[in-house]
Amino acid sequence: MVQWALQSNREAAPVFPDMTKNSSSLRSMTGFGRGSFENARAMAEVELRTVNGKGLGFKLRLPSDRMELEPKIEALLRKVINRGNLQGSFRVRLLNRRASSIDHKLLHGYLKEWRSLEKELGLERKDPSLAELLAMPGAIESSPEAAADTKAAARALLEATKSAAEALLSSREAEGLRLKRELKKLISKMLKLVRRAHKRAPQARKESTQRFKNRMQDAWAASGNSESLDLSREIVVLAEKSDIQEELSRLEIHTSRLQDLIEEGGTCGREIEFLIQECHREVTTLGNKSSDVRLSELVVAMKVLAGQLKEQVANVE
Numbered sequence: 001m002v003q004w005a006l007q008s009n010r011e012a013a014p015v016f017p018d019m020t021k022n023s024s025s026l027r028s029m030t031g032f033g034r035g036s037f038e039n040a041r042a043m044a045e046v047e048l049r050t051v052n053g054k055g056l057g058f059k060l061r062l063p064s065d066r067m068e069l070e071p072k073i074e075a076l077l078r079k080v081i082n083r084g085n086l087q088g089s090f091r092v093r094l095l096n097r098r099a100s101s102i103d104h105k106l107l108h109g110y111l112k113e114w115r116s117l118e119k120e121l122g123l124e125r126k127d128p129s130l131a132e133l134l135a136m137p138g139a140i141e142s143s144p145e146a147a148a149d150t151k152a153a154a155r156a157l158l159e160a161t162k163s164a165a166e167a168l169l170s171s172r173e174a175e176g177l178r179l180k181r182e183l184k185k186l187i188s189k190m191l192k193l194v195r196r197a198h199k200r201a202p203q204a205r206k207e208s209t210q211r212f213k214n215r216m217q218d219a220w221a222a223s224g225n226s227e228s229l230d231l232s233r234e235i236v237v238l239a240e241k242s243d244i245q246e247e248l249s250r251l252e253i254h255t256s257r258l259q260d261l262i263e264e265g266g267t268c269g270r271e272i273e274f275l276i277q278e279c280h281r282e283v284t285t286l287g288n289k290s291s292d293v294r295l296s297e298l299v300v301a302m303k304v305l306a307g308q309l310k311e312q313v314a315n316v317e
Contacts, residue, residue, distance in 0.1 A: 025173045025176055025177075025265045025266075026176040026177070026179060026180045026183075026262060026265040026266075026268070026316065027169075027172045027173050027175075027176040027265070027267075027316070027317040028172050028173075028175035028176045028178075028179055028315050028316065028317065029050055029051065029052040029053065029081075029083060029084035029085075029172070029269070029315050029316070029317050030050060030051055030052060030084075030172070030175055030315055031048075031049070031050050031168045031169070031171035031172035031175060032047075032048070032049045032050075032167075032168065032171050033047070033048045033049075033163075033164040033165060033166065033167030033168030033169070033170070033171055034046070034047050034048075034163075034164055034167060035159075035160045035161065035162065035163025035164030035165070035166070035167060036160050036163065037155075037156045037157075037159035037160040037163060038095075038156065039152050039155060039156055040095070040152065041094060041095055041096060041148060041149050041152035041153070042092055042093065042094050042095060042149065042152040042153040042155075042156040043092070043093050043095060043156060044090070044091065044092040044093075044153070044156035044157045044159070044160040045090075045091045045092075045160060046088065046089070046090050046091075046157070046160040046161045046163070046164040047088070047089045047164060048077075048086060048087070048088050048089075048161075048164045048165060048167075048168045049086070049087050049088075049168075050081060050084040050085065050086045050087075050168065050172065051084065051085050052084060052085070052314055052315045053083065053084050053085040055083065056078070056081065056082060056083055056084065056085075056086075057084075057085040057086065058074055058077065058085075058086050058088070059085070059086070059087045059088070060073060060074065060086075060087075060088040060090065061087075061088065061089050061090060062090045062157075063090065063091070063092060065145075066090070066092060066153065066154070066157060069154055069157055069158070072158065073088070073090075073157070073158065073161050076158065076161055076162065076165065077161070077165060079165075080165045080166075080168065080169050081168075081169075081172075081317070082267045082317060083267060083269060083270075083317045084317060088161075088164075090157060090160075090161070092153050092156060092157050094145070094149050094152075094153060096149075101140070101141045101143065102134070102139060102140055102141075103138060103139055103140075103141060106136075106138055106139060107133050107134075107136075107139055110128075110133055110136050110139070111127065111128070111133065114127070114128055115127070172317065175315075176265075176316070176317075179312060179313075179315060179316060180262055180265075182312050183258075183262050183272075183309065183312055183313065183316075184259070184262055186305055186308055186309050186312065187255055187258050187259055187262065187309070189305055190255050190279070190302060190305045190306075190309070191252070191255050191256070191259075193298050193301055193302050193305070194248060194251050194252050194255060194302075195252075196298055197244070197248055197286070197295055197298045197299075197302075198245075198248050198252070200292070200294055200295055200298070201243075201244055201245055201248060201295070204244075204290065204292035204294070204295050205243055205244075207292065243289075244285075244286050244289050244290055244295070247282045247285050247286050247289070248282075248286070250278075250282050251279060251282040251283065251286075251302075254275050254278050254279045254282070255279065257275055258272060258275050258276070258279075258309075261275070267317050268316065268317075269313060269316035269317050272313045272316055273310075273313055273314075276306060276309045276310050276313055277310075279302075279306050279309070280303070280306040280307075280310070283299055283302040283303055283306055284303075286299050286302070287299040287300075287303070
């Protein structure tokens, strides 16, 4: 359950979980999280969003005066995600910062020079507005930030980041559940097709061998020659080349492993992608080796499922 930051000046911070790569949840690389935190001196708001990526990337937009916190924030976020491209937006405000001071003497000097230049150039006198004077260099001097404010702002940003990270993780896990259901459905369909192909394979091989034999016999009969031993051997070789049992066995092993990975969860996206590539390769080999109509229909269905699996797994962490 995400513990959101407090709106009042309470000092308690949300507890940040120690995430590990062996989490039992299947996580998506897509997610969003928002968090905020307020203490006696500072208030911070953080938004995090992630999309899929081949590795782990960060694009953090911190206030220019808080850039020194980027390494700490990135290290914190690496505990939550292992893969994906993360974008972060960070805002912080000091609650009791002293107002900036205005250099009155300098402004009088600017006004005097302005009027002098108007007179020198023969221009109609038209005094600048206060906003124009305040925009002049050095007109406003920012009060130096107290060390206590700097420390409070850093703590507020880090705690708000923790809240946003927890929300982000929850979002990725929720999307991961949807992915898990879809992947299990597709893998189950693939296994059914593989088993149907296993069941059909012996008969398909027998029919293929008989077709080779009939064609050879017709060819020899047309030529008036009797069948030779070499020809019989050639029939056996052709029949062996059309055997798909090995590909079906490997395909069943890969598909079963996919089922296990989906249940185990954690950071398994890369291994799932690899296994799906292997499944696609085995299915392609099946299509090249088999001339059986029924098996060809199963191969086409397998290729469609492999493509759908590839699309879905592209977003698994």
